[in-house]
Amino acid sequence: MSAANWRRAxxxxxxxxxxxxxxxxxxxxxxxxxxxxxFENPVRPRHLIALAFLVAYPWFATPxxxxxxxxxxxxxxxxxxxxxxxxxxxxxxxLAQMTVAGIAGYMVxxxxxxxxxxxxxxxxxxxxxxxxxxxxxxAATFIGWLSxxxxxxxxxxxxxxxxxxxxxxxxxxxxxxNGFQGVQKVVPPTLAGIYWRDPTPFYYxxxxxxxxxxxxxxxxxxxxxxIALQGIRDNPRRMHALGFNVTAHRVAAYAVAGAIAAVGxxxxxxxxxxxxxxxxxxxxxxxxxxxAVLGGLDHPVxxxxxxxxxxLLQNFAIDVIDRERFNLVIGAVxxxxxxxxxxxxxxxxxxxxxxxxxQRGGNTWKAARGRSYAR
Amino acid sequence: xxxxxRTFVRTLACAVVVAAFAAVAFAQSAPPVKIGLLATxxxxxxxxxxxxxxxxxxxxxxxxxxxxxxxIEIIKASSDAKPDVAVNATRKLVEQDKVDIMxxxxxxxxxxAVKEYSKTQPNITFIxxxxxxxxxxxxxxxPNFFRxxxxxxxxxxxxxxxxxxxxxxxxxxxxxxxxxxYSQVQGFMTEYxxxxxxxxxxAWVPLGGKDYASVIARVPKDxxxxxxxxxxxxxxxxxxxxxQAGGDKPIVGGSITVSQDILNYxxxxxxxxxxxxxxAPVADAYEAPEWKAFVADYKKNFPDGYPSPSLFALVYYLNxxxxxxxxxxxxxxxxxxxxxxxxxxxxxxxxxxxxxxKLDGNRQAIGTTFxxxxxxxxxxxLYNKVLKKIxxxxxxxxxxxxxxxxxxxxxxxxx
Numbered sequence: 001m002s003a004a005n006w007r008r009a010x011x012x013x014x015x016x017x018x019x020x021x022x023x024x025x026x027x028x029x030x031x032x033x034x035x036x037x038x039f040e041n042p043v044r045p046r047h048l049i050a051l052a053f054l055v056a057y058p059w060f061a062t063p064x065x066x067x068x069x070x071x072x073x074x075x076x077x078x079x080x081x082x083x084x085x086x087x088x089x090x091x092x093x094x095l096a097q098m099t100v101a102g103i104a105g106y107m108v109x110x111x112x113x114x115x116x117x118x119x120x121x122x123x124x125x126x127x128x129x130x131x132x133x134x135x136x137x138x139a140a141t142f143i144g145w146l147s148x149x150x151x152x153x154x155x156x157x158x159x160x161x162x163x164x165x166x167x168x169x170x171x172x173x174x175x176x177x178n179g180f181q182g183v184q185k186v187v188p189p190t191l192a193g194i195y196w197r198d199p200t201p202f203y204y205x206x207x208x209x210x211x212x213x214x215x216x217x218x219x220x221x222x223x224x225x226x227i228a229l230q231g232i233r234d235n236p237r238r239m240h241a242l243g244f245n246v247t248a249h250r251v252a253a254y255a256v257a258g259a260i261a262a263v264g265x266x267x268x269x270x271x272x273x274x275x276x277x278x279x280x281x282x283x284x285x286x287x288x289x290x291x292a293v294l295g296g297l298d299h300p301v302x303x304x305x306x307x308x309x310x311x312l313l314q315n316f317a318i319d320v321i322d323r324e325r326f327n328l329v330i331g332a333v334x335x336x337x338x339x340x341x342x343x344x345x346x347x348x349x350x351x352x353x354x355x356x357x358x359q360r361g362g363n364t365w366k367a368a369r370g371r372s373y374a375r
Numbered sequence: 376x377x378x379x380x381r382t383f384v385r386t387l388a389c390a391v392v393v394a395a396f397a398a399v400a401f402a403q404s405a406p407p408v409k410i411g412l413l414a415t416x417x418x419x420x421x422x423x424x425x426x427x428x429x430x431x432x433x434x435x436x437x438x439x440x441x442x443x444x445x446x447i448e449i450i451k452a453s454s455d456a457k458p459d460v461a462v463n464a465t466r467k468l469v470e471q472d473k474v475d476i477m478x479x480x481x482x483x484x485x486x487x488a489v490k491e492y493s494k495t496q497p498n499i500t501f502i503x504x505x506x507x508x509x510x511x512x513x514x515x516x517x518p519n520f521f522r523x524x525x526x527x528x529x530x531x532x533x534x535x536x537x538x539x540x541x542x543x544x545x546x547x548x549x550x551x552x553x554x555x556x557y558s559q560v561q562g563f564m565t566e567y568x569x570x571x572x573x574x575x576x577x578a579w580v581p582l583g584g585k586d587y588a589s590v591i592a593r594v595p596k597d598x599x600x601x602x603x604x605x606x607x608x609x610x611x612x613x614x615x616x617x618x619q620a621g622g623d624k625p626i627v628g629g630s631i632t633v634s635q636d637i638l639n640y641x642x643x644x645x646x647x648x649x650x651x652x653x654x655a656p657v658a659d660a661y662e663a664p665e666w667k668a669f670v671a672d673y674k675k676n677f678p679d680g681y682p683s684p685s686l687f688a689l690v691y692y693l694n695x696x697x698x699x700x701x702x703x704x705x706x707x708x709x710x711x712x713x714x715x716x717x718x719x720x721x722x723x724x725x726x727x728x729x730x731x732x733k734l735d736g737n738r739q740a741i742g743t744t745f746x747x748x749x750x751x752x753x754x755x756x757l758y759n760k761v762l763k764k765i766x767x768x769x770x771x772x773x774x775x776x777x778x779x780x781x782x783x784x785x786x787x788x789x790x
Contacts, residue, residue, distance in 0.1 A: 065471075067466075172581055274458060274459060327417065
């Protein structure tokens with residue numbers, strides 16, 4: 001109801017899709033055509049090419065590239081997507097997204113079947129997955145409810161504290177979480193004669209949910225809720241004055257992000273085949289932030305780009321340098337990307353397409369428009 | 376003129392490169408054998424992992440990098456003692472780098488996870504690094520996973536009797552809370568309880584814990600000694616805090632509790648470690664000529680290594696030596712899904728610096744354990760003296776396999 005008000009208010013006033021302080025959007029705001037953006041067909045040739053590539057990928061990639069690079073990047077990208085949504089559209093950086101994913105993974109392991117005796121309940125897999133996602137979403141909502149009253153660095157601190165707290169809980173609790181060793185052999189079921197952990201089936205499973213998550217976020221940020229959320233990100237006080245419940249919108253954003261992270265968490269747990277305290281440790285909490293920032297917070301696709309680069313580096317940095325020092329390469333690449341681009345890999349893409357279009361005789365706002373549609 | 380000169384130099388350079396490649400190709404008529412080597416080069420066991428790599432490299436260097444006319448190519452990978460990281464690194468070595476044989480990993484939980492993965496790659500032979508959890512080869516063993524080192528339980532055989540001989544009739548156990556210390560505690564208690572010893576309290580502490588005050592407060596007055604199964608920094612932290620709290624009970628150590636890195640730490644409690652008994656597959660002061668030759672070789676090859684090879688160096692050496700000896704036995708023949716190679720490994724009696732090692736039906740090592748005691752030499756350095764050498768220790772510690780239960784927090788139990 002409040003979101004509908006906001007849209008009506010927006011339509012009556014000068015149409016402004018986004019308020020970013022960059023000069024590109026200032027030009028945008030002056031351009032009358034921008035108001036049409038919701039009605040234009042958003043599918044571009046490059047989207048179709050990307051989709052065709054993703055679908056055909058297992059047919060020319062080796063099983064290793066399909067599973068360890070492709071499927072892992074998709075699962076991690078889905079978890080990072082939840083942070084991109086929260087951070088890019090809600091302005092809230094939560095370090096607890098891996099914790100939410102880990103809660104889903106642990107719940108699937110505990111309610112479902114695994115090799116570790118004494119901790120699993122052995123319920124059917126679909127019930128375990130459903131419960132895992134619901135419980136993780138509830139946990140995310142609770143985390144959101146706790147942290148929305150804070151801003152900026154304090155949100156980071158409080159979500160970090162929650163993440164570390166959960167890590168120590170699973171590390172030291174043996175009755176439910178089986179402590180340091182976690183739960184082993186948590187694998188997807190065999191359905192319709194297909195073992196869903198084989199490289200190609202698992203890749204398509206991950207691809208399906210990654211696409212679903214991606215399209216969901218792309219859709220959601222154009223709905224009244226998404227637009228209100230971006231309004232809150234840019235000026236919460238003004239939104240409050242317009243009659244929006246700022247806290248409720250933010251908690252809802254946490255819940256939505258939690259559901260996305262939960263699906264990613266189930267996939268990632270299945271990918272690893274196990275869930276241990278190490279899966280929700282500080283290093284992973286921060287890795288998710290690295291993936292999201294590396295790709296760029298401006299658009300949902302950034303999470304997946306970041307995940308691909310992250311997974312490639314994790315696997316192949318060791319091949320380009322002395323084996324004992326390979327973490328240096330990973331650090332150096334992160335540094336270069338963050339240092340030379342305002343918004344991760346997406347920032348480079350924007351700069352590149354802007355330059356290309358000026359060379360072709362277009363003007364810069366056209367290039368910037370593509371980016372703005374995406375938002 | 377200038378450009379023709381440049382062309383000439385380029386042509387010459389090209390010719391040299393081509394000739395070099397041709398020479399290399401000619402020298403290696405048989406393709407090299409690719410061996411993947413996985414150790415922890417990050418995380419809590421980074422120092423141990425590095426020494427493990429030294430041990431494995433020593434075995435390759437002793438053969439000058441060639442076995443049965445085939446060059447040995449080692450491809451290294453790193454993990455951080457977490458099972459998921461270990462499996463990812465192993466998968467990369469096997470599926471991307473296409474290694475023929477896989478050696479690793481280092482830590483207990485990693486070993487269990489890599490063993491599970493090995494079942495999906497039946498044409499590759501997996502040989503353990505230094506992981507010592509019992510479950511790796513005892514529960515659902517994999518037909519292509521071999522372990523040429525004894526496990527954490529086997530390493531503690533004989534310590535229970537030695538403790539009773541010292542007059543420790545009641546002990547408290549302080550150990551880290553994961554698979555490897557469970558095995559160690561079981562190795563100790565199986566013998567100790569059978570001979571009439573009592574363990575009224577067991578304290579399981581998290582790996583990497585820093586504060587042991589609550590554990591120290593729980594030490595009962597009526598126990599004679601503490602069995603401390605902690606590794607690396609955990610052991611040093613505990614010993615310091617126990618000293619500061621005024622504790623004076625004698626200590627029985629686990630296999631990595633009184634290793635060289637801990638004996639060399641600086642602290643007042645250091646001297647009170649003299650007389651500590653422990654069990655391990657390695658003893659610094661073992662007198663056998665094979666061991667002395669191994670130590671000398673290690674020191675010569677790795678001047679930057681430890682004064683004496685650590686447990687990790689020895690165990691990685693054993694497994695890599697088995698890998699290469701097996702290749703020698705089949706003349707480098709890895710055809711037919713490596714069937715011949717595996718048969719050779721199964722039947723092999725491995726000659727090692729610490730005595731002969733052979734495999735049981737689960738491809739798990741049967742070998743020698745040393746009961747050691749910490750003593751002080753003339754220069755004031757602490758080292759491990761051999762108290763007793765026990766040969767042919769098997770994985771079920773002499774208990775019939777049908778009655779044997781894998782060690783856990785509550786198993787065995789004798790309060």
